[in-house]
Amino acid sequence: MSFFNRMFGNKRSAESAKERLQLVLVHDRTDLTPAELEALKDDLLKAISRHIEIDPEAVQIGLERDGREQRLVADIPLRSVARRRAG
Amino acid sequence: MTAKVVTITSGKGGVGKTTAVANLATALAADGQKVVCIDGDIGLRNLDIVLGLENRIVYDVVDVIEGRCRLRQAMIRDKHFENLFLIPAAQTRDKNAVSPSDMVRVCDELRPDHDFILIDSPAGIERGFRNSIAAADKVLVVTNPEVSAVRDADRVVGILEAEEKYAPALILNRLNPAMVKSHDMLSAADVLDLLAIQLIGVVPEDESVIVGSNRGAPVALEPKSRAGQAFRNIAKRLQGQEVPFLDLDKQDGLWGRLQRLTGGRK
Numbered sequence: 001m002s003f004f005n006r007m008f009g010n011k012r013s014a015e016s017a018k019e020r021l022q023l024v025l026v027h028d029r030t031d032l033t034p035a036e037l038e039a040l041k042d043d044l045l046k047a048i049s050r051h052i053e054i055d056p057e058a059v060q061i062g063l064e065r066d067g068r069e070q071r072l073v074a075d076i077p078l079r080s081v082a083r084r085r086a087g
Numbered sequence: 088m089t090a091k092v093v094t095i096t097s098g099k100g101g102v103g104k105t106t107a108v109a110n111l112a113t114a115l116a117a118d119g120q121k122v123v124c125i126d127g128d129i130g131l132r133n134l135d136i137v138l139g140l141e142n143r144i145v146y147d148v149v150d151v152i153e154g155r156c157r158l159r160q161a162m163i164r165d166k167h168f169e170n171l172f173l174i175p176a177a178q179t180r181d182k183n184a185v186s187p188s189d190m191v192r193v194c195d196e197l198r199p200d201h202d203f204i205l206i207d208s209p210a211g212i213e214r215g216f217r218n219s220i221a222a223a224d225k226v227l228v229v230t231n232p233e234v235s236a237v238r239d240a241d242r243v244v245g246i247l248e249a250e251e252k253y254a255p256a257l258i259l260n261r262l263n264p265a266m267v268k269s270h271d272m273l274s275a276a277d278v279l280d281l282l283a284i285q286l287i288g289v290v291p292e293d294e295s296v297i298v299g300s301n302r303g304a305p306v307a308l309e310p311k312s313r314a315g316q317a318f319r320n321i322a323k324r325l326q327g328q329e330v331p332f333l334d335l336d337k338q339d340g341l342w343g344r345l346q347r348l349t350g351g352r353k
Contacts, residue, residue: 012270017234018277025241025281067283068248 026063030070037063044074053079088121090201092194093325094223095258098239100210102231103260106296106305108207109137110315114307114322116171120202123162125193126176127219128209129185135175139166139303149177152189158196167308182214187221194222203325212246225325226253227287231261232273237281244284256287258321263292264335288321290314291335 027033032040041061048054060075095108105128112124125148126134135141146161151174158174165171174193177184190206197204208219220226226247230240240257247253259275266272273281275289293314299306306315307322313333320330 014267014270014273014277017273018281021234021237021273021281024238028238028241029245065283068244 022065026065026070029068030063032063040072045076048076055079088199088202090121090123090194090198090204091325092198092204092206092222092224093227094127094206094208094219094225094253095227095229096208096216096219096243097210097229097236098212098243099230099236102229102236103290103296104210104229105134105137105207106300107227107229107258107260107290107318108134108205109300109305110307110318111322111325112138112171112203112205113165113167113305114319115203115205115325116165116168117307117319118322118326119170120326121170121200122168122203122205123172123174123197123201124205124207125174125190127190127206127215129176129180129182129215129218130178131209132176132178134207135163135173136303137300138173138305140173140175141303144175147175147177148193149180149184151193152185158193167304182209182218185215185218187218190218191222212243216243220247220253223253226255227258228255228284229258229260230278230282232259232263232267232275232278237273237278241282244282254285256285257282258287259289261292262289262335286332287324288317289332289335290317290321291333 044061045054045056045059055077058077062073063070064073095104095111097104108124112122115122124134126132129149132147135144140163143163146156148161150156151158151161161174162172163175165173194204204222206219206223209215228240228243228247230236244255247255257279259278262275263272267274275286279286291313293306293312295306295309295312296314299309306312307318309315317333320333323330
């Protein structure tokens with residue numbers, strides 16, 4: 001991206017094209033709409049919360065591409081035992 | 088001699104499948120290979136006109152399949168090369184006149200006498216596409232550096248990979264190096280990163296392609312055409328030769344990276 005575009009926060013169209021395609025291809029390949037992915041995340045968090053206390057604000061769950069393979073990657077920080085006891 | 092069956096497909100229409108078939112067939116024939124192309128777009132015949140053979144058609148592929156003529160009678164010899172033939176699509180029938188096993192039978196009959204059988208697939212992922220890939224040893228997916236074409240190419244690659252037998256490779260057609268340079272077109276590296284399949288060629292946007300179609304003389308015959316050179320290189324790669332990718336935008340950074348990615352430069 002050129003200096004001027006960065007200055008004015010104006011993304012070149014090729015970059016938009018690539019970012020939009022990255023997102024849409026992940027959903028096309030997994031046959032999972034963004035809404036279905038949100039529902040999956042909610043279910044996942046509910047299930048985990050039944051067993052262990054988690055920090056819902058810090059949870060990151062998303063689909064990632066690795067070549068032609070997709071994976072569901074979840075980073076779910078747990079609340080420490082000390083904090084749970086103190087709380 | 089046992090021919091390699093190569094199907095050219097794309098998902099999206101209008102990305103240059105037929106032009107690619109005409110040019111690859113011409114380039115392979117110019118290299119001395121014995122080639123037959125089959126127009127798989129039943130009902131929408133057009134490979135004949137791009138090759139300049141539209142006035143010579145008597146029988147078509149449906150006539151062969153339904154036994155109204157022998158295979159030899161439906162094979163039209165090219166104007167430029169006596170080792171290049173076309174089997175045209177039927178114009179007045181629909182795609183249901185052909186089944187995947189019909190295509191396999193026709194290709195099996197052609198294999199012993201040819202080096203390459205090129206099949207021009209129709210757009211879409213339905214019956215005509217299924218027919219066209221049924222006999223394929225290799226599938227070339229044509230796309231343009233444009234969001235809808237890349238998305239459709241990804242769907243096709245997904246279908247081909249699910250069947251685990253086609254080894255799809257990508258032809259990126261109509262790349263405009265000046266637009267890539269100004270970051271207003273997806274680069275070859277971008278498209279490869281998105282689709283994550285093997286690259287067999289990048290064809291620059293080139294007005295001579297349309298001039299060639301107008302005349303019924305594919306640009307692969309034009310020594311000075313950049314697109315013609317790109318198609319000649321793809322034809323060499325289909326024959327198993329290692330040919331470096333064209334330096335389209337003279338930016339060694341991108342192309343160096345691309346060539347390393349695809350094993351073109353060590």
